[in-house]
Amino acid sequence: MNIKIITDSAADLSKNVIEQYNIDVIPLQVFLNDQQFEDGVTIQPNELFQGMREGNVYKTSQPLLTRFKDVFEKYAKEKTSCIYIAFSSGLSGTYQSSVMIKNEVLEEYPDFDCEIFDTKCASVGLGLVVLKAAQLAADGKSKAEILEAIDFYAKHMEHVFTVDNLEYLYRGGRVSRTAAIIGGLLNIKPVLNVEDGKLVPIEKIRGRKRVFKRMIELMEERGNNLREQTIGICHGDDEEGAETLKIMIREKFGTDKFYVNIIGAVIGAHAGPGTLSVFFLNKEAK
Structure with missing residues (x-):
C-alpha cells in the first residue's frame, strides 16, 4: 500500500x-x-529575515482551514491512505484544526x-520525523x-x-522588555529547548x-549514538554559524550525516535572524 506523507x-x-519524497x-x-x-509559498525565509532586520514585525497563524480540506478531500476521493505529521499542539492550533477538518471530511x-500525529516537535525536529516517515513510505513499509x-x-x-537577539523573543511574548534590553547590552544568548511541545529556556x-x-x-x-545519527541543523539566515556548528559537531562526535536548512518563515518570525538550532535523538523517551 502506498502511504502518503503530509506535514505542514x-x-x-x-x-x-x-520533491524527492513527494x-x-x-x-x-x-x-x-x-x-x-503563506509560509514557503508567497513569502520565503530570506525575505522575512531581511524584513525583520529592517524593523518589520511579522505575526503568524495556523493554515487556512480550506488548505486542510482541499488536501484531505483529495486523498479521500482517491482512497489514498495518508499520515499527517503535525507541528506541536503546544505551539500552534494547527493540529487541532486538522483533526476538526478530518472529522468533517469523514462525514462525506x-x-x-x-x-x-501530534509530534510535539517543531522546525527541523519535526522535519526529521517527517523525513524518516517519508523514507519508510518510499521503501514500501506498512502504515x-x-x-x-x-x-x-x-x-x-x-x-x-x-x-541572536532577544528582541524577537520579546515581540513574541517569550521574554520581558527588560530582559531583552539587558540581554542586548550584555550580549546574553539564551539556550532553549522544547519540552512536551513547548519552548522552555535552559x-x-x-x-x-x-x-x-x-x-x-x-x-x-x-x-x-550521535556518530550514527543524522543531525539536524537549522539557521536564521546564518549559513556561517550553521557551518561552524556543523564542524564542531563533526569534530566532537565523528558525525558525517547532517540535514542543514534555513528556518522557515513561520518559525523564523518568532526566533529572528541569527537563530541556530540543533536536533538529535536522545537516550530517553520524553
Missing part, C-alpha cells in the same frame, strides 16, 4: 526533500500589517484513511511500521537552540562562542 510548513523542509506540505500563515502570506467520505517510527522519533527528538550564556560550546555539551549529555 513548520517542518522547515527544503524543496529538494519535499511530501504534501500545508503552509502556515504569516502576516505583515494587513498583508497575508467515511472510508477516509488518515492518521493525524503500522511508519507510525511506530514516527512515535519513536517524536518522543526521542531533542531541540536545542539559541537566538540557561542564559554570555557570548556566541560559549553558546556553541554549551550546545555541544548538551548534545553529549542527552544524545544517543
Whole structure:
C-alpha cells in the first residue's frame, strides 16, 4: 500500500526533500500589517529575515482551514491512505484544526484513511520525523511500521537552540522588555529547548562562542549514538554559524550525516535572524 506523507510548513523542509519524497506540505500563515502570506509559498525565509532586520514585525497563524480540506478531500476521493505529521499542539492550533477538518471530511467520505500525529516537535525536529516517515513510505513499509517510527522519533527528538537577539523573543511574548534590553547590552544568548511541545529556556550564556560550546555539551549529555545519527541543523539566515556548528559537531562526535536548512518563515518570525538550532535523538523517551 502506498502511504502518503503530509506535514505542514513548520517542518522547515527544503524543496529538494519535499520533491524527492513527494511530501504534501500545508503552509502556515504569516502576516505583515494587513498583508497575508503563506509560509514557503508567497513569502520565503530570506525575505522575512531581511524584513525583520529592517524593523518589520511579522505575526503568524495556523493554515487556512480550506488548505486542510482541499488536501484531505483529495486523498479521500482517491482512497489514498495518508499520515499527517503535525507541528506541536503546544505551539500552534494547527493540529487541532486538522483533526476538526478530518472529522468533517469523514462525514462525506467515511472510508477516509488518515492518521493525524501530534509530534510535539517543531522546525527541523519535526522535519526529521517527517523525513524518516517519508523514507519508510518510499521503501514500501506498512502504515503500522511508519507510525511506530514516527512515535519513536517524536518522543526521542531533542531541540536545542539559541537566538541572536532577544528582541524577537520579546515581540513574541517569550521574554520581558527588560530582559531583552539587558540581554542586548550584555550580549546574553539564551539556550532553549522544547519540552512536551513547548519552548522552555535552559540557561542564559554570555557570548556566541560559549553558546556553541554549551550546545555541544548538551548534545553529549542527552544524545544517543550521535556518530550514527543524522543531525539536524537549522539557521536564521546564518549559513556561517550553521557551518561552524556543523564542524564542531563533526569534530566532537565523528558525525558525517547532517540535514542543514534555513528556518522557515513561520518559525523564523518568532526566533529572528541569527537563530541556530540543533536536533538529535536522545537516550530517553520524553
